[in-house]
Structures are given as C-alpha cells and as structure tokens.
Amino acid sequence: MNKPQALNQTRQEITSLDNDLLELLAKRRSLSLEVAKSKEVDVRPIRDTQREKELLERLVKQGREKGLDAHYVLSLYQGIIEDSVLNQQAYLHGRANPETQKQQYCIAYLGARGSYSYLAANRYCQRRQVEMLDLGCQSFDEIVHSVESGHADYGFLPIENTSSGSINEVYDVLQHTSLSIVGETTIEVGHCLLAKQGSRSNDIKTVYAHPQPISQCSRFLGLHPEFKLEYCSSSAEAMEKVLQADCHSVAAIGSAEGGALYQLEAIEKGLANQNINQSRFIVVARKSVAVPSQLPAKCTLIMATGQKPGALVEALLVLKAHDLNMSKLESRPIPGTPWEEMFYLDIDANLASDNMQAALVEIERITRFIKVLGCYPCETVKPTQLSNSQLMIEPDTSKADVTEPLQNDLEAPAQRRSAKEYKQQATEIVDRQLSIGSGNFNALAQLTLGNDVEVMGQQAKLIKEAGYQAVIIQGLNQVAEMPQKLRALCHALHQFDLVAIAKIEQQPDIGKIAPVVDMLQVCGKQMFNQDLLSLVGSLHIPVILERNTMASIDELLKSADIVLEQGNQQVLLCESGIRTFDQSAKPALDLAGIIELKRISHLPVVANLSYAVELVSFECQTQALKSLGADAIVLPVDGTATHNESGLIQGQHGKLLRQLHQN
Ligand SMILES: O=C(O)C(=O)C[C@]1(C(=O)O)C=C[C@@H](O)C=C1
Numbered sequence: 001m002n003k004p005q006a007l008n009q010t011r012q013e014i015t016s017l018d019n020d021l022l023e024l025l026a027k028r029r030s031l032s033l034e035v036a037k038s039k040e041v042d043v044r045p046i047r048d049t050q051r052e053k054e055l056l057e058r059l060v061k062q063g064r065e066k067g068l069d070a071h072y073v074l075s076l077y078q079g080i081i082e083d084s085v086l087n088q089q090a091y092l093h094g095r096a097n098p099e100t101q102k103q104q105y106c107i108a109y110l111g112a113r114g115s116y117s118y119l120a121a122n123r124y125c126q127r128r129q130v131e132m133l134d135l136g137c138q139s140f141d142e143i144v145h146s147v148e149s150g151h152a153d154y155g156f157l158p159i160e161n162t163s164s165g166s167i168n169e170v171y172d173v174l175q176h177t178s179l180s181i182v183g184e185t186t187i188e189v190g191h192c193l194l195a196k197q198g199s200r201s202n203d204i205k206t207v208y209a210h211p212q213p214i215s216q217c218s219r220f221l222g223l224h225p226e227f228k229l230e231y232c233s234s235s236a237e238a239m240e241k242v243l244q245a246d247c248h249s250v251a252a253i254g255s256a257e258g259g260a261l262y263q264l265e266a267i268e269k270g271l272a273n274q275n276i277n278q279s280r281f282i283v284v285a286r287k288s289v290a291v292p293s294q295l296p297a298k299c300t301l302i303m304a305t306g307q308k309p310g311a312l313v314e315a316l317l318v319l320k321a322h323d324l325n326m327s328k329l330e331s332r333p334i335p336g337t338p339w340e341e342m343f344y345l346d347i348d349a350n351l352a353s354d355n356m357q358a359a360l361v362e363i364e365r366i367t368r369f370i371k372v373l374g375c376y377p378c379e380t381v382k383p384t385q386l387s388n389s390q391l392m393i394e395p396d397t398s399k400a401d402v403t404e405p406l407q408n409d410l411e412a413p414a415q416r417r418s419a420k421e422y423k424q425q426a427t428e429i430v431d432r433q434l435s436i437g438s439g440n441f442n443a444l445a446q447l448t449l450g451n452d453v454e455v456m457g458q459q460a461k462l463i464k465e466a467g468y469q470a471v472i473i474q475g476l477n478q479v480a481e482m483p484q485k486l487r488a489l490c491h492a493l494h495q496f497d498l499v500a501i502a503k504i505e506q507q508p509d510i511g512k513i514a515p516v517v518d519m520l521q522v523c524g525k526q527m528f529n530q531d532l533l534s535l536v537g538s539l540h541i542p543v544i545l546e547r548n549t550m551a552s553i554d555e556l557l558k559s560a561d562i563v564l565e566q567g568n569q570q571v572l573l574c575e576s577g578i579r580t581f582d583q584s585a586k587p588a589l590d591l592a593g594i595i596e597l598k599r600i601s602h603l604p605v606v607a608n609l610s611y612a613v614e615l616v617s618f619e620c621q622t623q624a625l626k627s628l629g630a631d632a633i634v635l636p637v638d639g640t641a642t643h644n645e646s647g648l649i650q651g652q653h654g655k656l657l658r659q660l661h662q663n
Contacts (some may be wrong), residue, residue, distance in 0.1 A: 608634035
C-alpha cells in the first residue's frame with residue numbers, strides 16, 4: 001500500500017472543501033429567495049412537490065454514480081429543501097406583514113438562556129435574520145403578560161411534544177389572553193444528562209429537571225431508580241443548579257447546546273422515550289397577521305358547544321362539509337363551569353379562504369362560544385419521499401400480491417379479548433416500512449447482537465438493500481454492555497429505516513430492552529411464562545409471540561390471550577417449527593398450523609425459517625408460506641454479511657425477496 005498523504009494536508013483539503021460547500025449552500029439559498037420573489041409576482045404556491053421529486057430522484061441517481069448512498073443523499077437534500085421552503089415562507093410572510101420587519105425582536109420565553117424555549121426563539125429569529133433580545137420569564141402567565149403589556153414583541157409558548165403530548169397549562173392561558181397566535185416553530189428536543197466536566201453517570205445522585213423532560217425521559221429514569229429527582233421551573237434553572245453545585249454527583253436534563261452555555265458536559269445522550277422527540281412552540285403577539293395564499297396556513301380556534309348530545313360532532317361535520325382538515329383537537333375544562341369543556345382546534349386552512357369563512361359562519365350558528373386565536377404559516381415541512389424503486393435499493397413492492405385477510409363470520413364476544421374467533425379484520429401493525437396485516441408480505445432478518453458497532457452498521461445497510469423491513473436481534477444475554485450495544489445497533493437500523501425487534505430470552509432483561517427497541521419477540525421457550533406474558537401485555541409496543549416447539553395451536557393462542565387481556569392488542573404469532581418424531585432432526589415448520597391460525601385468529605402470522613429450513617429450501621418454503629397467507633417470514637442473516645457487495649444477504653436473500661415481491 002502506498003504511504004497515505006500527511007493527515008494535516010488531508011484535513012486542510014477537507015476544510016477547504018467544506019468552505020466551498022458552505023459557499024454553494026449560501027448561493028443556493030439566495031437562488032431560492034429569487035424563486036420566492038417570482039412566486040410572489042406570479043402568486044404561485046411555495047411548495048412544488050413534483051419539482052422536489054424530480055430533483056431528489058436525479059440527485060440520488062447522480063450520487064449513486066459517485067458512490068454516495070441513496071439514503072444519505074436523500075436526507076441531506078430533504079434538509080436543504082426544508083430550509084429553502086422555510087426561508088421562502090419567512091420572506092413572503094414578512095412582505096405581507098411589513099410592520100413585523102424589524103432589526104430586533106424582544107422575545108419573552110420560559111426560563112433563561114439555554115432552555116428549549118430559548119433555543120426555539122433563537123431559531124425563529126435566525127430564520128428571519130433578526131437580532132433577538134431575550135426576556136426570560138418564570139411562568140406562562142408572565143410570558144403572556146410581558147407581550148400584552150408591550151414589554152416584549154413576541155411570546156414563545158410550548159404547546160405540544162411528540163413524547164409527552166399537549167401542554168395543558170398553555171391551552172388554559174390561551175383561553176383568557178387578548179394575544180393572537182402569529183407563528184409556530186418546531187425544534188428537535190435532544191435530551192441529555194448534563195453534568196460538570198469529567199462526571200460519569202455512575203457518580204450521579206441528584207437530577208434536576210423540568211417536569212416535561214422528566215415525563216419525556218421516563219423510561220431512562222425508570223432504569224435509574226437511584227436518581228433523586230428535583231423538579232425545576234425550566235431546563236435552564238436545572239442547568240444553573242448544576243453549575244452552582246459544582247460537583248460530580250448532580251446532573252440536569254437539557255439539550256447539549258443549552259448545556260454548553262453553562263459549561264456542562266453531555267454525559268448521556270438520547271434520553272427521550274421516543275426516537276423522534278420534538279416540541280412545537282406557538283408564537284403570540286398583540287396583533288394578528290395575514291398569511292399570503294401561497295403559504296400553507298393553519299388556523300387555531302377555541303369553541304364551546306354546550307351540552308347538547310352530538311354538538312361537537314355537528315361542528316366537526318361542518319369542517320368535513322367544507323373539505324377542511326382538522327390536524328388537532330384538544331379539550332380543557334372551562335373554569336367556573338364544571339363538566340363543560342372548551343375545545344381547541346387546529347385547522348389546515350387560511351382564515352381568509354372562502355371555505356374557512358363559510359365554515360366559521362356555520363359553526364358560529366351552532367356553538368355557544370367561538371374565537372379564532374390566530375392564523376399563521378404552518379412551519380412543518382413534510383419531507384418529500386421517494387419510492388423504494390426510485391431509491392433503487394429495494395424491490396418495487398407495488399406489484400406485490402395482496403393476500404386478503406381471512407374472514408370469519410363470527411360475532412365478537414361482548415367484553416373478553418381473545419386471539420381466537422374474535423374479530424373479522426386482521427390486526428394491523430405498521431412501523432416504518434413494515435406493514436403487517438394489511439395484505440403485504442414482509443421480510444424480517446434475524447441477527448445476533450455482536451460486539452463491533454461498525455460491522456453492525458454495515459450489516460444494517462446490506463439488510464436494507466436486500467429488501468428487509470425489520471430485524472429481530474437475538475443473543476442479547478450473551479454480550480457484555482448489552483444496553484449500550486443494543487442502542488448502537490438500533491441506531492444503525494433506524495438510519496436505514498429498519499424496525500428493531502428484540503428477542504426476549506429472559507424476563508429480567510425486559511426493563512433494559514423495551515425502552516430501546518420498536519418491538520419485542522417473546523421466544524418459544526418463554527411462551528408459557530405467564531408473568532412475562534402479562535408484562536409484555538402491559539407495554540405499548542408490538543409483541544411477536546413465538547410458538548414453543550412442543551406447544552399446540554390452542555396453547556399458543558391461550559398465551560396470546562394473556563397478552564391481549566392486559567391491553568396490548570399488537571400481538572403477532574410466530575411459527576418457528578415444532579418437534580417431530582425424528583428426535584435427531586431439526587424442528588419442522590407446521591404449515592397446517594399456519595393455515596389453522598389464519599383461519600381462526602385475527603392476529604398476523606410470521607414464519608421463522610431459521611431453525612427448521614435448510615438454506616437450499618428457503619425459496620420454495622417461502623413461496624409456500626406466502627400462498628398460505630402468512631404475513632411475514634424471518635430469515636437468518638448471521639454470518640452472511642460480508643464487506644463485499646455480493647455477500648449472501650445482497651445476493652441470495654436479495655434475489656429471493658425480489659422474486660417474492662414480484663410474484
Ligand atoms: O423550484 C422551486 O419552485 C423552489 O421553490 C425551490 C425548491 C428548492 O429548494 O429546490 C424549494 C421548494 C419547492 O418545493 C421546490 C424546490
């Protein structure tokens with residue numbers, strides 16, 4: 001091998017390339033602004049998803065020719081387009097509301113510098129190239145009062161979070177304010193454990209946090225019963241407390257970016273229960289704004305319907321009649337009128353549009369109280385996606401056979417939930433690209449958790465490219481530092497949009513595993529473990545229940561009943577093979593059992609070929625399983641991942657899955 005060039009020189013080249021990239025991005029941004037100007041003249045909508053599709057398809061193709069991964073190019077450009085759309089929106093909105101064009105905005109927000117509200121407000125001002133004067137407040141009331149009294153131009157109020165849901169206090173504050181909602185902004189909330197430099201998680205005894213992050217990180221905190229939780233009025237206050245304490249035994253929950261303002265180190269990252277943890281903020285001001293018709297707009301209104309039966313339905317039917325989409329509905333008690341509710345509605349429409357105006361007139365007639373809190377540009381830019389065939393990494397499943405779920409004519413029993421003869425429609429389990437129970441035939445890979453994170457990342461890519469939608473991870477109790485490794489593998493799988501399923505072989509593992517993965521599999525050996533079944537029944541993630549090699553179909557369904565009884569309705573049944581008379585041989589797949597399961601149960605059926613079927617028979621067995629109505633197959637991929645692109649996963653598995661989807 002030739003001696004590589006000196007590290008310093010390579011780094012200089014990278015630095016210079018990065019500068020060029022930034023120049024180009026800035027140039028692209030100003031071109032996008034030019035487009036906005038011509039759209040202002042022609043009155044054309046900002047968003048042109050057809051143009052975005054063509055652009056993404058071409059870039060993914062060109063990127064591939066240069067050796068760049070399709071997902072990488074796609075997500076890079078989705079981010080660039082989001083920025084472009086939001087900039088165009090901010091420009092046109094500013095043009096339509098000249099009084100908002102200022103050098104500085106004084107913004108009232110919760111907490112102090114470094115809080116999530118501060119970060120959201122900062123982002124809002126940056127987008128508008130306006131300097132931010134910050135006015136930290138102690139409560140939502142104080143924020144609203146600061147704007148009402150003219151001390152601040154805008155107030156930032158967190159309204160909902162993807163993990164913890166709506167923030168009731170903010171809805172209550174909105175009932176009584178004279179302010180209007182003039183904008184919204186959504187930020188990624190990356191909760192970290194922030195501590196003094198050099199601290200380790202094992203040192204931490206006390207954790208300071210606002211109640212919202214505490215509820216959003218409940219699974220992580222549940223794994224650390226030794227932490228003493230101290231509630232704070234904002235994340236900034238929590239960070240301030242840790243800074244003041246100046247010791248290694250205290251930590252705060254907050255963003256890494258905010259923590260840096262307090263010289264705190266993020267010693268644990270990704271604490272939130274959900275992979276995507278975002279908070280949406282609304283922006284309130286004294287004067288309402290006009291939204292140009294080219295921008296996607298949202299209207300928020302509050303109404304009280306009175307206690308007539310069907311009054312709410314009647315109001316919502318008006319929206320339907322005018323083809324208006326309601327994206328959110330909340331209800332809050334009305335102070336002083338027990339059991340009466342105030343409803344909050346977000347409607348995807350411009351207040352100035354004819355259908356919204358007509359709907360308001362009708363709703364006013366049938367409600368006791370109605371008030372529009374504001375109309376503002378919708379800042380959620382839904383990324384334009386490419387189909388799998390456009391991404392050219394997975395067979396086009398659009399031609400896949402749709403297997404009709406088996407129907408039976410039996411009436412559902414009154415109360416008891418049962419895996420057997422209970423309801424007609426098949427249970428549907430949908431996560432990322434996995435869609436089970438809706439007639440699709442899915443492919444799951446079975447992989448053993450390894451030690452090498454880099455190899456795991458490579459395997460995830462190969463597995464995705466072969467056409468799998470999910471991965472069952474086994475061998476969790478055989479590796480040291482399992483939770484960290486599992487987290488790393490799940491991260492790699494999610495990067496390729498693969499669903500991560502953990503195989504539970506021992507009950508005590510579940511507390512560490514469930515918070516990290518998307519689904520669980522109870523292995524056949526645990527099929528009779530009633531405590532474990534009840535435990536997974538109380539969770540909110542899908543569970544694959546594997547049939548014990550000695551169990552009858554009836555026993556499998558009885559075990560499924562235990563899970564269903566606890567509330568978890570997302571149960572899948574898995575046939576991996578049963579014992580035959582030939583004691584020396586592998587177990588045999590019970591194909592007749594699969595037919596029977598499909599006949600009597602609404603639960604989806606997965607067949608695992610890993611133990612019962614030889615590699616040479618994968619193809620014909622899989623075809624048979626598909627014809628019998630199985631919803632998914634599981635194939636083993638251990639030892640088949642190689643660094644070269646013609647590895648077994650890509651080669652044989654890829655071919656097999658392509659054929660399956662085409663037939
Ligand atoms: O081409 C346009 O119409 C643009 O507004 C530019 C652009 C882009 O950034 O590429 C942005 C938004 C549109 O949805 C499509 C493309």
